[in-house]
Amino acid sequence: MTQLPIPIPDPITSAANAEVKFLRSLHERKYRKKSGWFLAEGTRICREAVALGWDLHRLAFLAGRESDAVMAPILAGLAASGGRALPVTEALLQRISRKDNPQILLGAFAQRWHDLQSVTLQTDKVWVALDRVRDPGNLGTVMRTADAVGAAGIILVGDCTDPFSVEAVRASMGAVFNVQIVACSEAEFMAFGAIWPGRIIGTALPAAVDYRSADYDGPLVMLMGNEQSGLSKPLIDLCHQLIKIPMLGRSDSLNLAVATGVALYTALDKRR
Ligand SMILES: C[S@@+](CC[C@H](N)C(=O)[O-])C[C@H]1O[C@@H](n2cnc3c(N)ncnc32)[C@H](O)[C@@H]1O
CATH class of the missing domain: 3.40.1280.10 (SPOUT methyltransferase, trefoil knot domain)
Structure with missing residues (x-):
């Protein structure tokens, strides 16, 4: 079996989990402002963001999909940013994305602002x-x-x-x-x-x-x-x-x- 670039913990199954609650809070502006992070959904967008050098701090994904080929560069980016992998159930992905049919992953990235x-x-x-x-x-x-x-x-x-x-x-x-x-x-x-x-x-x-x-x-x-x-x-x-x-x-x-x-x-x- 191929070695993954980052340790994958046991799946999270409870909506009361602090990481799940935190990721869900990023739908609100005050929590995005406080943390400096934001959510992006989907493998294509997260892969491109990592390739462009954006810092990925958390990755919530459907438990069991960590070995999918599309996940490899994203997990590598997560490891490079010192982030955490969070395997979750489909119900929790729905909770975090606030959508009925979420994609298989959501990333929390650091915002980037520039001045004039x-x-x-x-x-x-x-x-x-x-x-x-x-x-x-x-x-x-x-x-x-x-x-x-x-x-x-x-x-x-x-x-x-x-x-x-x-x-x-x-x-x-x-x-x-x-x-x-x-x-x-x-x-x-x-x-x-x-x-x-x-x-x-x-x-x-x-x-x-x-x-x-x-x-x-x-x-x-x-x-x-x-x-x-x-x-x-x-x-x-x-x-x-x-x-x-x-x-x-x-x-x-x-x-x-x-x-x-x-x-x-x-x-x-x-x-x-
Ligand atoms: C929905 S429009 C704003 C309408 C507003 N009631 C007004 O009086 O300007 C939003 C913006 O889109 C641009 N815009 C929309 N239609 C335009 C047009 N026909 N020509 C030039 N700019 C337009 C302008 O920058 C405008 O401020």
């Missing part, structure tokens, strides 16, 4: 800035889209939903592990905007410039507004250009993540 300093260092890149994004599904989809266009990362401006929530991580389809996440206040973003050497292009419904005729060259921050109220007045004033995507039907706006996709792919297409 990392943005100034990478001036050749495209960044996506989100003003007070509230919906975790939107944020996850924006992370997935930013990853797809090769953007450097996401700047969360003001009071935003947590990019490490289970819903946002799920919607990102693993992109959360491949885009830098920067968080700042509106005041910090205003100060950053004053020294940013490239363009800040805002997307807004009252804008005069059609998104197809904007100039996307050079270092670029694509700034997207809040789902209900759009961009704040100070952020609108900070933009070098405001663009709009025509609305030809009865709806007055696009979904935030859809608008981000249209704007980013247009920028990708038009950048020299």
